[in-house]
Amino acid sequence: MALDEPKTTDFKYVGTRPDRPDGFDKVTGRAKFGADMSAPGMLHAAILRSPHAHARILSIDTSEAEAMKGVKAVVTRADFSKNVPFESGLSGEFWNILENVMAGEKALYDGHAVAAVAATSALDARDALKLIKVDYEVLPHVTDVDAAMASGAPVLRKGAADSSVPEGLHPNVVRYHESGHGDVEAGFTAADLVIEDSFVTEATHQGYIEPHACLATLGSDGKGELWCTTQGHWHAQKVCAALLDLETSQLRVTASEIGGGFGGKTTVFIEPVALALARKANRSVKLVMNRSEVFRATGPTSSTSMDIKIGMTKDGKITAAKGVFCLQGGAFPGAPCDESAMCAFAPYNLENVLQVGYDVMSNRPKQAAYRAPGSPMAAFAVESVIDELCKKLNLDPIDIRLKNAAHTGSKSSFGPRFDAIGLVETLEAAKAHPHYSAPLKPGQGRGISCGFWFNHGGETAVSLALSEDGTAQISVGTPDIGGSRASMALMAAEELGIPYDHIRCTIADTATLGYNEISHGSRVTYASGLATIKAARDAVEKLCKRAAAKWGIPEEAVKWQDGFAVPSGPNAGDFDPIPLKDLTADMGATGGPIVGHFEASPEGAGVSFATHLVDAEVDPETGKTEILRYTVVQDAGKAIHPTYVEGQYQGGAAQGIGWALNEEYIYGDDGRLQNAGFLDYRIPLASDLPMIDTVIIEVPNPGHPYGVRGVGETSICPPLAAIANAVSAASGVRLRQLPMSPPRIVAALKNQSNG
């Protein structure tokens, strides 16, 4: 897309920190989340889930449940579309989703849905589940990524591997990625020191506080309404329509307020089930997951097993880098092994690099996106090795990263040359930050890491309607997961020249705008922001036309300045500026409603980099880690609302601290999840976190009118590695497995002292 040079200075509204428009609703309890909607005569639903990690479903007898008083419908896989084709790899994604939301021939993981009930009360629905008889033939299972790739591992599903997978691999390996350039073997030969090491990370959950919830209505006329908590309601519309043989446009989907998603609400779990029940019962159906269901059956990220080899010269030049990334993504293709591979070495300008990724199926829930999917784990492995090289060669970790840093114009590890990027600026700011030179006490250690994420554009449609009183309403199609309504209003205010408070931004339903891709890929402030600016400019053009008509001069002779139509120059004539509200006041008589809109798939999302600094203290007797100080430095391109940019930085660091120290999916030998609750799935508490300091770097992205880059995901890329490096420095032992829970640290210390 051709864009003018980004506007980077002289902002009036952009860069300020007004209150968010949804803040009042949220603090007063007026905001409606997924579970807050009701309908007349509504039923409540519950889902029966497999207690087995892997089992053939021989039969399901629902007759007793159906006969129970209060029960209005029971559904199984037979109640979903039979027209969704099975295909290999990600080509079969609709089939994969269908199979995940309701098991077919086999239950593929502990928690896999096998049937569902709608009844007049939530308790009745739950009780009715106990009356459904499922006859299972329990099969051998596998939950570990390395074990799932090994010969002899139970095969989850034949034919799931796509054509990328080389001959001779286990059928559980379903996708393969290889990229890079140069000659790594020659590069290793040229190195003074080569370190080769292996790393493992456990699966973590996005941990959003709001469980999945929806309210579905679907009549025998094929017309439906769906209210749900989601990051992408057009996607939900498309998938649900396919899974239930509906016409897409006949299903209207409205996104509720969302209590966190972090990638985990970019797909559907319960929505097609609620719709199937609603259709069968011919009543509205509400379906709300409990926390245990959220853990057992929704979105964990992949667990990984990674091998890294990096060579360096004595003076700190990286001569070659190689990484193998095996990701387990549950019982379906889709583990982000390609993203792991492509992000792993992206911060470095390398002559020789090779990265390989394996997407592996196992008997676990289908992985879902979690902030920068695949990148944080890869950074953990790579940046740990770089840290070790710096230690062994006695080099400063920031200097070494600066020496090898990717920069504007350098060839990326995954192929293309970088456009304007700000990695060097983040490293320089980290080095200059007082944190980097602050003294440490014995038992404390400092860690540093860089991180990278691509960011994304995607299909986007926005409309902006002006009201007679000179205020504006923006309709966007990307659910607000990080304060984006405030950012949209700020950008529109800047273009229209009217105050921020005079603009209301609404998340429109699927009937109101063209297709909007999911709020993912850190795309909202970039893509919906770009579309908002363009829609505002479209409205401004129409305003100028009305002014031109009033003045009787050509349209080109009118320009827009700070909320007023003004003659474009002395030759245009001498007219008093007309404020926006005078043009809208009589717009009905001067040509009708004034609405600006914009639809496109913007492709200029700028990649982004971050550098994190962490101080940690480890109690060598108990292995407990305390995070003492944390500083995030990240390139935002342009921070539209700096507070929400800082919030994204801090949120990424906070989730990273949880992932690094305590969060993990723990499976028993029986393949069942042991810790499906917040008691034993330990996300950090407020009291576990230090105040997280932030530094916003602004290297404008040439692909956005104001230079915006996505910021939501990059912030979770460096923490795992930065914390691992800090913990390793503090404890004196290299930790190669996440989470670095106290028992693992004590065991590592014991191993080391035993030689």
Added chain:
Amino acid sequence: MQYHTATSYENAVELAEAAQGTIRFLAGGTDVLVQLRAEIVTPDVLIDIKQIPGAADIQCLADGSWQIGAAVSGAQLDEHGTLKANWPGVVEAMNLIGSTQVQGRATLTGNLCNGSPAADSVPAMLAANASVTIIGPDGQRQVPVKDIPSGPGKTTLKSGEVIASVNLPAQSASGADAYLRFIPRTEMDIAVVGCAVSLELDGPKIAKARVAIGAVAPTVRLVESAAEGLIGSTLDDAALAALASAVRDACDPINDKRGTIEYRTHVAGVLAQRAAKIAYQRARSKS
């Protein structure tokens, strides 16, 4: 499900005896209601003891001993200055439970009767040599807290028996206690290991000692051998080393999602040393 509000302990016993199916007394409900919601235990009969006169009272008797009603919450203990000065270990153990919200409800009695080997206040009560007053079909009896837990989720209480109070002995002028637990985070967690130490000094020397450990065996345990090693010492390095090794010997933990056998055993020794140092410091600062 039936719900009763008992008017006296005797009434509670009658209600329990008359009831069919699964019975639960209801104190703060922070275990009962959680288990009900999670469908772990769905009681047929709930007997609320909170309205019983005196159930929420803390009394200091003439001999300096304490009687803590079965419905007294953690928050009440925290706000009781004298009790806290007497038995800081018991109060800090109880106060570790849950959050501010949970503190407003949770009780010592509920913590004990829930029977968790990881219950935080129980090692502290054992170390403090606490007892409970039990009312049952056969009348009243006084039992050391040590004899109540009998296995994970199990107690020696007989059917129909209800606890009326937890009783703490009078604290000696040279005595103090302490409780520490290990959790991977800062709060809102179940003890991976817990350890309580109660000491009485004679000058700088330890005259009496009681050591109890939690979460490292099927029940909370009193470790008499650990106490014996402390007596007569000034908590010097040798005494501390002996303490850790006696405590570790007494551990019989399991491998589970919260910790390994090796780890729990190791940390039990660490916590015992640290708790002993705190108790010793507290007792010393009294003289």
